[in-house]
Amino acid sequence: MIVNAKKMNPDTFHPTSLEGHAEPIEGRATNLFEVAAAQLDKAIDAMNLDPSVATAISQPKNELIIHFPVRLSSGKVELFKGYRVQHNNILGPYKGGIRFHEGVYLDECKALAAWMTWKTALQDIPYGGAKGGVKFNPRDYSKEDQERITRRFTHALGTNIGPEWDIPAPDMGTNSDHMDWMMDTYSNIVADKQGVKRVVTGKSVPVGGSRGRTEATGRGVVTCIEKWAELKKLDLAGMTLAVQGFGNVGSHTATIISRRGVILLAAGDHTGYYFNPEGFNPYRLRDHVKETGSLKGYPGGQEISREEFFATQCDILVPAALELQISAEEAEKLNCKVVVDAANGPTDLEGERVIAERGIDIIPDVLANSGGVVVSYYEWLQNKRSETWEKDEVRAKLEAKMRKAYDRVIEKCEELKVDMRTACYILALENIQTVYQRRGIWP
Numbered sequence: 001m002i003v004n005a006k007k008m009n010p011d012t013f014h015p016t017s018l019e020g021h022a023e024p025i026e027g028r029a030t031n032l033f034e035v036a037a038a039q040l041d042k043a044i045d046a047m048n049l050d051p052s053v054a055t056a057i058s059q060p061k062n063e064l065i066i067h068f069p070v071r072l073s074s075g076k077v078e079l080f081k082g083y084r085v086q087h088n089n090i091l092g093p094y095k096g097g098i099r100f101h102e103g104v105y106l107d108e109c110k111a112l113a114a115w116m117t118w119k120t121a122l123q124d125i126p127y128g129g130a131k132g133g134v135k136f137n138p139r140d141y142s143k144e145d146q147e148r149i150t151r152r153f154t155h156a157l158g159t160n161i162g163p164e165w166d167i168p169a170p171d172m173g174t175n176s177d178h179m180d181w182m183m184d185t186y187s188n189i190v191a192d193k194q195g196v197k198r199v200v201t202g203k204s205v206p207v208g209g210s211r212g213r214t215e216a217t218g219r220g221v222v223t224c225i226e227k228w229a230e231l232k233k234l235d236l237a238g239m240t241l242a243v244q245g246f247g248n249v250g251s252h253t254a255t256i257i258s259r260r261g262v263i264l265l266a267a268g269d270h271t272g273y274y275f276n277p278e279g280f281n282p283y284r285l286r287d288h289v290k291e292t293g294s295l296k297g298y299p300g301g302q303e304i305s306r307e308e309f310f311a312t313q314c315d316i317l318v319p320a321a322l323e324l325q326i327s328a329e330e331a332e333k334l335n336c337k338v339v340v341d342a343a344n345g346p347t348d349l350e351g352e353r354v355i356a357e358r359g360i361d362i363i364p365d366v367l368a369n370s371g372g373v374v375v376s377y378y379e380w381l382q383n384k385r386s387e388t389w390e391k392d393e394v395r396a397k398l399e400a401k402m403r404k405a406y407d408r409v410i411e412k413c414e415e416l417k418v419d420m421r422t423a424c425y426i427l428a429l430e431n432i433q434t435v436y437q438r439r440g441i442w443p
């Protein structure tokens, strides 16, 4: 299906906003914000949202695009394009990741920022939603140059971020190194140098990060899969798994769930897709990625095509890489019981329709990958109170929160006879609507 984004979003569609989008697949929806807008419309219809609230949340509050020059270690100066979209802050400071990827574009950041708003509202944590990024491929730059780019971007953002205003975190292409540099740079441009650690979450533990943050998103994904299996009365031991993307989220999902006896049959990343009928050792696979930067060259298993990967016969499919990976074409070939959206927006509208028609379950992104922002909130709280929590405490709190959210979503599905994604949206929107109605839209 070719979606006419111009028709669906007359106020927002900028032809140049798709410029540089990575690897658009021929004939596919390529504008992520139109997917997010259609999901929102569906929920608004299902719950009769107050029209004034619907209007207020239909667009992000702020969209910032920055071009900033960086002198690289070679001495050459390059110009980079950075984004920060602040979607909504009625429940608390804007919150969301920073992505380093050559395909970052404005409407992608808008969609990802909106999803952060629904995620934090669904999880009932006092944050709004934001997302940002820099359009470049970090694999093409040394660690030193990535530091230069991160620091210059942070400097250019200036006080557009802040510990009670807008709090970045890691996303695709960024990790605790980048967050440490962001925090350090920000602390050097404001007066309160010691009190602003919490301007960024996902930092390394010595610099003020939370224990358990690195694996939090994957752990949350696994808790959702456990809930899904419990409610279906299925035994996870012996189930099989395929994971697209073996970075932070994909690798932690695969290793953590392997402790429940789930077998990793197939994995893929930007270099290709790999299959092992005996099952991969996810820990060794993760070490290989850490050492070499990708899955390529891992001894054991055979290379398969992208089509074969999505058609892998398995119980659980976890897309944990880019958005818009599963359209009708892939959805028709899926051979699994459940698709767990570890990535943001991995399925387009047609893909989702086909998956539902085929009776395959979907655990939607705003729930499935919300463990990351939940533990980011715990990090922010620890920084605010000058505390450090033990890993077991963080883990227990996260698991309890994920389980509670999952139960609330299922209850909403049953009450309104809606799918899980729509139920997530409705719970988030109810929360936001209550606060908008009490605070008012003023002046």
Ligand code: NAD
Binding pocket: 023, 170, 171, 172, 173, 174, 217, 244, 245, 246, 247, 248, 249, 250, 268, 269, 270, 271, 320, 321, 322, 323, 342, 343, 344, 369, 370, 372, 373
């Ligand atoms: P990451 O950079 O650590 O890993 C990304 C993975 O995707 C890598 O294995 C990479 O090789 C793979 N990939 C990139 N392009 C690909 C392509 N064209 N085909 C197949 N694989 C490809 O990123 P991450 O932090 O694990 O994020 C992955 C997804 O999870 C993103 O959608 C992100 O928004 C989402 N997410 C991340 C977090 C977090 O805490 N890091 C939280 C919530 C959601």
